[in-house]
Amino acid sequence: MRTAICPGSFDPVTLGHIDIIKRASKLFDRVIVAVLVNVEKQPWFTIDERMDLLRKATKGIDNIEIAGFDGLLVEFAAQNNASAIVKGLRAVSDFEYEFQMALTNRKLAPDVETMFLTTSTEHMYLSSSIVKQVGLWGGDISPFVPDCVHDEILMRIRQRSRH
Ligand code: PNS
Numbered sequence: 001m002r003t004a005i006c007p008g009s010f011d012p013v014t015l016g017h018i019d020i021i022k023r024a025s026k027l028f029d030r031v032i033v034a035v036l037v038n039v040e041k042q043p044w045f046t047i048d049e050r051m052d053l054l055r056k057a058t059k060g061i062d063n064i065e066i067a068g069f070d071g072l073l074v075e076f077a078a079q080n081n082a083s084a085i086v087k088g089l090r091a092v093s094d095f096e097y098e099f100q101m102a103l104t105n106r107k108l109a110p111d112v113e114t115m116f117l118t119t120s121t122e123h124m125y126l127s128s129s130i131v132k133q134v135g136l137w138g139g140d141i142s143p144f145v146p147d148c149v150h151d152e153i154l155m156r157i158r159q160r161s162r163h
Contacts, residue, residue, distance in 0.1 A: 001029045002030070002084075003030040005032050015145060028086075029063060032066075033065070036076070045156060051066050056152075073105060090119045090126070102116075
């Protein structure tokens with residue numbers, strides 16, 4: 001049984017994330033989508049909210065599990081017997097940071113491989129920050145997020161903008 005982790009902030013989940021998660025689900029027997037803490041980002045959604053949105057957005061995919069973890073990604077991978085970390089690469093601009101994380105993770109856990117999947121061209125420009133900005137200023141986020149969680153994401157973004 002081959003297990004992979006799809007890690008990220010998922011603040012909130014976008015169609016770009018779902019694209020990568022679906023691709024990973026075809027390559028591995030079991031894929032754990034893990035909401036982790038990125039110390040460089042100030043999240044808008046709690047870990048529980050992000051997990052809940054992910055659970056709804058991945059409902060139709062059989063071999064997916066959703067988890068949350070505050071600790072090292074490689075520790076989470078070891079706890080779950082995962083052999084790979086799967087991440088999406090959108091553009092060259094993603095590369096340096098992702099490469100740095102992949103090499104660090106390899107130093108910490110040489111047996112866990114990081115794999116990069118290329119996003120579909122349709123989602124190349126997409127990010128959670130773009131979704132938050134568009135939603136905050138009243139734009140239409142429906143082309144960027146899964147239908148089933150659209151209203152919930154928009155409501156939370158709007159709630160936050162009133163604080
Ligand atoms: O979606 P993001 O913000 O690009 O994901 C980054 C994330 C959450 C995967 C990364 O920050 C992470 O792995 N955090 C857990 C802590 C950790 O292991 N840090 C060392 C990686 S170099």
